[in-house]
C-alpha cells in the first residue's frame with residue numbers, strides 16, 4: 001500500500017495523547033460491527049486515520065475462545081496504534097478478557113462499549129444498557145483498569161432516551177474512575193441512528209473532562225463539521241464512522257483549512273483503493289471476502305450517476321475478478 005500519512009495537519013487536526021499512547025492525529029475511525037474489520041482498518045490507517053478500533057467484541061466470547069470473536073482482534077503491524085473494543089455486563093469477565101487481549105500484545109488501548117443500542121446487547125445490561133446502571137459501569141471501568149496496563153477508554157451515548165440524558169454525570173464518573181479518553185455519540189439509545197446527531201449537547205464537554213481528551217462523535221463528515229463540533233465542545237478528538245465507508249481517503253481529505261472543499265481522489269486512485277480493498281478482503285476472509293465487501297462496494301459508488309446499474313450487476317456477484325473488471329469500467333469508463 002502506498003501510504004500518504006504525511007499530509008500536513010491543519011488545526012483542529014493535531015496529534016493526540018491517550019494516556020501513554022501518542023496518536024499521530026486526532027481523527028479516529030469509529031468502531032463499526034461488520035465494517036471495521038482488518039482490511040478496512042488498514043485502508044483507513046493508510047489514508048491517515050490516527051487510531052482504528054476493532055468491532056465490538058464480546059468479553060464472554062473471547063474468554064470462551066469463540067473463533068469469530070477472536071478473529072476480530074486480528075491486527076497487522078501496519079495499523080498500530082489499535083484499540084480493541086470490548087462489551088459485556090460482568091466486570092470480572094470484561095477484566096479477564098481485557099487482560100487476555102493485553103497479554104496477546106495485539107492492541108495499545110482497551111475501549112469499553114457502553115453505547116451499543118442493539119436489543120440483544122442491552123437486554124443483558126451491556127452496551128447502552130450500562131447508562132441505566134452507572135454504578136455497574138463504574139465497577140467495570142475500575143476492574144478493567146486494575147487488570148491492564150494499557151490505557152482504558154470508554155464510548156457511550158447521550159443517554160438512554162431523551163428524558164434520561166445522563167451523559168454529563170456518566171462522563172464525570174468515567175473521569176473519576178480513571179479512563180484515558182471519553183467518546184460520546186451525540187444521540188440517545190432510543191434514537192438509534194435516526195435524526196441528526198445533537199452536537200449542541202456537547203457544550204463544555206472538554207472542560208468537564210479536564211485533562212482527559214473528549215472525543216466527539218456523530219455525523220461528522222466535513223472540515224466545517226470538525227470546526228463546528230470543536231467550537232461547541234472544545235473536543236480534542238473526532239471520531240468518524242459512516243462517512244468513511246467507501247471513502248477511506250476521508251481522513252487525509254479532512255486535514256484541510258476550514259471552508260476548504262473536500263477533494264475526492266482522482267478516479268484512477270479511487271479504483272486503485274477499491275481494488276486494493278477487495279484484495280485485502282480476499283486475503284483476510286477467503287471466499288467470503290466478496291460478499292463481505294458488498295457494504296463497502298456500494299458505498300464506493302455512492303453519488304455516481306451509474307451507481308444503481310452497477311449495484312444491480314454486482315448484488316449477487318461472487319467472482320472477485322468480475323467485481324474488479326466492473327469496478328474498472330465504472331471508475332475508468
Ligand SMILES: Cc1cc2nc3c(=O)[nH]c(=O)nc-3n(C[C@H](O)[C@H](O)[C@H](O)COP(=O)(O)O)c2cc1C
Nearest residue numbers: 030031032033055056113185218219220240241242
Ligand atoms: C454498522 C454500524 C456498526 C456499529 N458498530 C459499533 C460498534 O461495534 N461499537 C461501537 O461503539 N459503535 C458502533 N457503531 C456506532 C459508531 O461507532 C458511531 O458511534 C456512529 O455510527 C455515529 O458516528 P458516525 O455518524 O460518524 O457514523 C456502529 C455503527 C454502525 C453504522
